Amino acid sequence: MYLSNPALGTREAYVPGLTKEHVATTYGIALEDVAKLGSAENPFGPSPKAAEAVKAAMKIDVYPDWTANALRERIASKYGHSPEQVICGAGETEIIPLIIRAFSAPGDKVLMFVPAFPIYHMVAENEGRVPVYVGMGEDLDFKWDDYLAAIKDDVRIVFLTNPHSPTGRLMTEEQIRRVCEAANKQLVVLDEAYIHFSKTNGGMDLVKEYSNLIVLRTFSKVFGLAGLRVGFGIASPEVITPMMHLKPTWNLGQLQTAGAIAALDDDEHINKTVDAIAEMRAYVMEKLSKLDGYSVVGQPFSNFFLLKIEDKALDSTKVFNELLKRGVIVKDGSVSFIDLGKRYLRIDVSLKKHMDRLVGALSDIGSRA
Ligand SMILES: Cc1ncc(COP(=O)(O)O)c(C=O)c1O
Numbered sequence: 439m440y441l442s443n444p445a446l447g448t449r450e451a452y453v454p455g456l457t458k459e460h461v462a463t464t465y466g467i468a469l470e471d472v473a474k475l476g477s478a479e480n481p482f483g484p485s486p487k488a489a490e491a492v493k494a495a496m497k498i499d500v501y502p503d504w505t506a507n508a509l510r511e512r513i514a515s516k517y518g519h520s521p522e523q524v525i526c527g528a529g530e531t532e533i534i535p536l537i538i539r540a541f542s543a544p545g546d547k548v549l550m551f552v553p554a555f556p557i558y559h560m561v562a563e564n565e566g567r568v569p570v571y572v573g574m575g576e577d578l579d580f581k582w583d584d585y586l587a588a589i590k591d592d593v594r595i596v597f598l599t600n601p602h603s604p605t606g607r608l609m610t611e612e613q614i615r616r617v618c619e620a621a622n623k624q625l626v627v628l629d630e631a632y633i634h635f636s637k638t639n640g641g642m643d644l645v646k647e648y649s650n651l652i653v654l655r656t657f658s659k660v661f662g663l664a665g666l667r668v669g670f671g672i673a674s675p676e677v678i679t680p681m682m683h684l685k686p687t688w689n690l691g692q693l694q695t696a697g698a699i700a701a702l703d704d705d706e707h708i709n710k711t712v713d714a715i716a717e718m719r720a721y722v723m724e725k726l727s728k729l730d731g732y733s734v735v736g737q738p739f740s741n742f743f744l745l746k747i748e749d750k751a752l753d754s755t756k757v758f759n760e761l762l763k764r765g766v767i768v769k770d771g772s773v774s775f776i777d778l779g780k781r782y783l784r785i786d787v788s789l790k791k792h793m794d795r796l797v798g799a800l801s802d803i804g805s806r807a
Pocket of ligand 1: 664
């Protein structure tokens with residue numbers, strides 16, 4: 439059988455995080471006690487306004503508006519852009535392939551820091567593009583001189599994630615501007631999936647200055663709608679229009695559009711989530727600073743952090759499996775992120791009871807190593 443690209447024949451298309459149900463039944467732990475800290479979801483659940491709006495939107499016998507226009511208009515007016523500058527998709531994960539297909543050709547290069555959100559390189563490879571990686575070094579920090587030097591003429595797309603995953607590190611506006619200015623032949627993709635947790639405004643206004651910039655946001659994180667599947671991009675119409683040609687025509691249904699519109703203005707839910715995560719982030723950082731054998735990478739500005747396993751008797755897969763037995767699900771860096779090696783776990787900031795379970799389990803694992 440003809441395969442358009444050998445990358446499509448690899449055995450694992452994606453390694454998903456484990457579910458609470460799986461861990462509860464495998465290890466005999468009460469479902470409500472399992473701490474799911476691997477997918478950066480909202481521990482307070484969906485925006486209540488969004489949940490109500492989804493229930494009220496059960497008009498599923500007619501086709502939705504193919505551009506999700508009502509949502510485009512709300513996003514545009516909230517952030518001070520025009521609807522022609524907005525594209526909506528079934529999560530950022532649907533929008534990223536549209537960017538790669540619209541703004542690069544097979545064989546073209548796509549630049550990213552490594553480690554990074556794996557969808558960037560997976561989609562690039564699946565589409566026959568060539569990922570180019572700039573390493574973050576031993577300290578896992580941005581190497582801006584290397585990054586700027588890597589923006590060569592044969593690179594077509596440049597990815598930035600702010601705050602960065604998996605480290606949670608925050609980029610400054612100045613650093614983002616330098617990339618936009620250096621990328622005079624490239625499109626810059628600024629992925630702001632976790633921006634609310636940094637309590638900064640993010641780079642949406644930069645779209646007015648840089649016509650080569652697209653900013654991505656998702657409803658999966660602070661809005662608590664990961665299961666609904668909605669994300670969006672904001673850029674100049676020259677960037678958005680080609681993507682509208684490529685996108686699956688009716689890519690968002692009525693329920694997604696209604697839920698996202700209601701969530702967008704649910705400031706109560708957003709503020710409650712952001713404040714609780716900030717408080718718990720400080721709490722867990724403090725607790726972890728007292729544990730031997732582990733350290734936290736940098737200063738996280740997201741709803742997760744990267745834990746380094748310093749104890750040479752342990753590695754990330756061992757600790758991952760030991761945490762599972764104790765009802766804690768995290769991300770094993772060696773499975774989820776290329777080039778991260780065997781010493782890192784990405785762990786969500788969540789409710790106090792989950793943070794206490796995590797710290798207790800890490801302490802127990804460390805003491806038995
Ligand atoms: C950096 C980053 N961008 C985007 C996403 C995915 O967002 P969505 O659920 O909107 O597809 C994630 C999900 O974990 C992420 O870590």
